[in-house]
Amino acid sequence: MSALKRLxxxxxxxxxxxxxxxxxxxVGVASLSVMMNMLSGVQGLAVSELDVRPQPEVxxxxxxxxxxxxxxxxxxxxxxxxxxxxxGTASIDGVKTVRTDASGQATISLNPxxxxxxxxxxxxxxxxxxxxxxxADRRENTAILVVRE
Numbered sequence: 001m002s003a004l005k006r007l008x009x010x011x012x013x014x015x016x017x018x019x020x021x022x023x024x025x026x027v028g029v030a031s032l033s034v035m036m037n038m039l040s041g042v043q044g045l046a047v048s049e050l051d052v053r054p055q056p057e058v059x060x061x062x063x064x065x066x067x068x069x070x071x072x073x074x075x076x077x078x079x080x081x082x083x084x085x086x087x088g089t090a091s092i093d094g095v096k097t098v099r100t101d102a103s104g105q106a107t108i109s110l111n112p113x114x115x116x117x118x119x120x121x122x123x124x125x126x127x128x129x130x131x132x133x134x135x136a137d138r139r140e141n142t143a144i145l146v147v148r149e
Contacts, residue, residue, distance in 0.1 A: 047136040048072045052125040063111045077104025080130040090121025090146035112146045
């Protein structure tokens with residue numbers, strides 16, 4: 001008789017198994033759906049990386065004007081961005097800043113210098129995106145190369 005009771009107890013345990021599996025499957029699918037919706041919304045929160053494209057990219061020591069174009073990842077110009085120029089291996093007096101106009105361009109006067117026994121150097125460019133925009137400047141931008149002629 002004890003074997004019969006054990007068989008009956010095992011049968012009762014299996015009886016609730018299909019319902020538990022269905023409940024687990026429904027909860028799993030619902031959770032997966034919520035997570036997929038969250039992931040698809042992340043793209044809407046993404047930011048576009050900015051880059052500065054100086055013209056000319058290569059200059060010589062001495063006073064001159066450089067045109068700076070600020071562009072997003074698609075190459076579209078960005079207005080009202082602030083470009084910061086600072087010394088790298090070439091030097092300038094202090095830190096220079098300029099804001100781009102409606103066409104995404106700015107012109108800045110620079111007077112780069114090279115140290116003694118140096119034939120080349122760089123000026124470092126960074127961008128402060130317009131306030132309230134979905135832009136960022138996390139990667140290194142194109143540098144201005146200073147070459148002694």
